[in-house]
Amino acid sequence: MQSLTNISLNTIVKKQVKWKAQLYISALSSLVISQIIFGVLTSSTGSGSSGHGGGNISVQFSDYSLDIFLIVSVIWAFIVGLLFTTKAYRMDDLSVISSRTSSAIANIFVMIIYSFMAVIIIVSSYYLQVLGVSFMEKKFFVIESLFISPSTLIVCFSSICLFGAIGLLFGTSFKGPVVVKIFVLMFMLLALLFIFMSPGSINLMPFIMLPNLMMSVLNLLVASLCFSLTIWIANKSEVSRK
Amino acid sequence: MNIIQCEELSKSFGRRHALQRITCALDAEKIIGIIGRNGAGKSTLLNIFAGYLKPTNGSCRVFNENPFNNIHTASNMIFIDDQLSFSHYLSLEDILKLGADFYPNWQNDLAYRMLDYAGIDLTLKHQQLSKGQSATFNLVYGLVSRCALTILDEPMNGMDEVIRTDFYRAILKEYLAFPRTFLISSHHLQEMETILEEILLIDEGTVIAHAPLDEFKEQLVLLNGPSEALAELLSEMEVYTQKTVTGTTSAIVNARKLFVSEEILRTKGITVSSLTASEVCKYLTSKKGRDIDAIFD
Numbered sequence A: 001m002q003s004l005t006n007i008s009l010n011t012i013v014k015k016q017v018k019w020k021a022q023l024y025i026s027a028l029s030s031l032v033i034s035q036i037i038f039g040v041l042t043s044s045t046g047s048g049s050s051g052h053g054g055g056n057i058s059v060q061f062s063d064y065s066l067d068i069f070l071i072v073s074v075i076w077a078f079i080v081g082l083l084f085t086t087k088a089y090r091m092d093d094l095s096v097i098s099s100r101t102s103s104a105i106a107n108i109f110v111m112i113i114y115s116f117m118a119v120i121i122i123v124s125s126y127y128l129q130v131l132g133v134s135f136m137e138k139k140f141f142v143i144e145s146l147f148i149s150p151s152t153l154i155v156c157f158s159s160i161c162l163f164g165a166i167g168l169l170f171g172t173s174f175k176g177p178v179v180v181k182i183f184v185l186m187f188m189l190l191a192l193l194f195i196f197m198s199p200g201s202i203n204l205m206p207f208i209m210l211p212n213l214m215m216s217v218l219n220l221l222v223a224s225l226c227f228s229l230t231i232w233i234a235n236k237s238e239v240s241r242k
Numbered sequence B: 001m002n003i004i005q006c007e008e009l010s011k012s013f014g015r016r017h018a019l020q021r022i023t024c025a026l027d028a029e030k031i032i033g034i035i036g037r038n039g040a041g042k043s044t045l046l047n048i049f050a051g052y053l054k055p056t057n058g059s060c061r062v063f064n065e066n067p068f069n070n071i072h073t074a075s076n077m078i079f080i081d082d083q084l085s086f087s088h089y090l091s092l093e094d095i096l097k098l099g100a101d102f103y104p105n106w107q108n109d110l111a112y113r114m115l116d117y118a119g120i121d122l123t124l125k126h127q128q129l130s131k132g133q134s135a136t137f138n139l140v141y142g143l144v145s146r147c148a149l150t151i152l153d154e155p156m157n158g159m160d161e162v163i164r165t166d167f168y169r170a171i172l173k174e175y176l177a178f179p180r181t182f183l184i185s186s187h188h189l190q191e192m193e194t195i196l197e198e199i200l201l202i203d204e205g206t207v208i209a210h211a212p213l214d215e216f217k218e219q220l221v222l223l224n225g226p227s228e229a230l231a232e233l234l235s236e237m238e239v240y241t242q243k244t245v246t247g248t249t250s251a252i253v254n255a256r257k258l259f260v261s262e263e264i265l266r267t268k269g270i271t272v273s274s275l276t277a278s279e280v281c282k283y284l285t286s287k288k289g290r291d292i293d294a295i296f297d
Helices: A009-023 A026-041 A067-084 A087-093 A100-136 A150-173 A178-197 A212-236 B042-049 B071-075 B092-102 B108-117 B131-144 B161-177 B213-217 B227-235 B262-267 B277-285 B292-296
Strands: A048-054 A057-063 B002-013 B016-027 B031-036 B057-062 B077-080 B149-153 B181-185 B198-203 B206-212 B220-226 B239-245 B248-254 B271-274
Touching (some): A009 A100, A009 B092, A026 A067, A026 A100, A100 A212, A150 A178, A150 A212, B016 B198, B016 B206, B031 B161, B042 B057, B042 B077, B042 B149, B092 B131, B108 B131, B161 B181, B198 B277, B206 B213, B220 B227, B220 B277
Parallel strands (some): B031 B181, B077 B149
Antiparallel strands (some): A048 A057, B002 B016, B220 B271, B239 B248
16 A cells, blocks of 8 residues: 555644635735724724813814724634634635644634734834824824833734634634534523623723733633634534535 | 445434444555445545544544544545635635645646646636536546545536546546545446446445445346246346336346356346446435336326
8 A cells, every 4th residue: 555644733734824824814904904994084083082171272182092903903803713714714624634623723823923913003003093193184292102012012912812712712613513502602692691681790991901911911811712622622523515 | 455444334414314334444545436326425424534524423444543633534635526615816826836735745747737638727716617627627636636545526527528538547547657545426437437446335324235346247137038937037036127028028136146047047038138337336226116207197
């Protein structure tokens, strides 16, 4: 019998990441477009605005920050995570050497790479917005800090990663074994019931007020958990082209 | 040496039993036809061999390992069917680069020559190909990857007769150049007979025959002779189909249960003829008492 080839999971994942990162690049262009749209829409107000008036003087404050770009990015990451697990993408994986495990790991790496690139895109969008507003509207700027601190960038990265991970987990769950599907449906049902029964009990403020580093670590921990669950479910999933 | 071994393999989808207690062993380096009628369970079995589906009961071993989600099986196997898909960002030329990157035994020059022969423009996308062109491209992709286990599920669907004939020859040439195991499921058994070494016949989720092609063809014979002479003989045999026209009866019977020698039959005016593999398959899998004419009567 002809000798069998022994290719490690590592090698396959590397090849899959290389091809997927190139082929799914349109996901990043959709992020750029959505950032431009939101950048233009919020160019007059920023991510928050307030006004004060007294006598003949009226002062309007507009706060320009990364917030709105980050919110758009996390929604984008969740949708992209979901898209990576759709049938079309899974069928493409079957056309080359792959297993569900290798494909899931490759998707996770692509998600991490894209999260990193998304941070670059949102920072660029932010600077472009500020530059655009300063040129177009000739407003007076109070610049707290010209450079965005690395800790803020890490929070952005970890948040995008987290939502991407949730998207991947969510999408993979619905392609997984029946038990997993039932569990996810039950979980969603209970979560919705809980939200409607006692909406006041959900308070995200303590989480939002956490120091950047703590928030990043927490985000990355939850993202890692989602990634691990994604691989575990993918490992048990059947797939059929029919 | 066995490349695939199944023991009491069953697969159910909800209440539907697609495969029931299949036990078989397939040898390495053979061209094996997986034959059966629509819905017989061929694709399900091939999907289990490919590691895409998990058996409900029993075991399946490919290269002596459980194939389900197994990267070792995946790296030595290619599964080609009409659902093979590629990213719509890739041209056919890019797809060949993709294949070359993944499959260690990939034959790029051969792929170019075969696609040039088939007249397929490599600047096109896979989605832009016609059904026949897509089937041709998929088959070329499967052949040039030169995997130890090449599974072709209805590979000729949509191809015209000329290209089908050419590509049966291409499969044979590739097999001779680089011996490996081919599992081919097809409805065109008559066309495929010349390249097959073995047949695995599946019906209603069970294996009803697994034999080398010649042995398989010898399972059934056609008896032809005077009705009175055949009547007594047929009463003791399992008859698959029987037709009587003006005192002459033709009947398909199980050759293993025909204990009367051909010479004795000849003296009674009865002739014994062999059938093609395609005809044997047809009679072994046709439901008794079912007749399309009866619907219109």
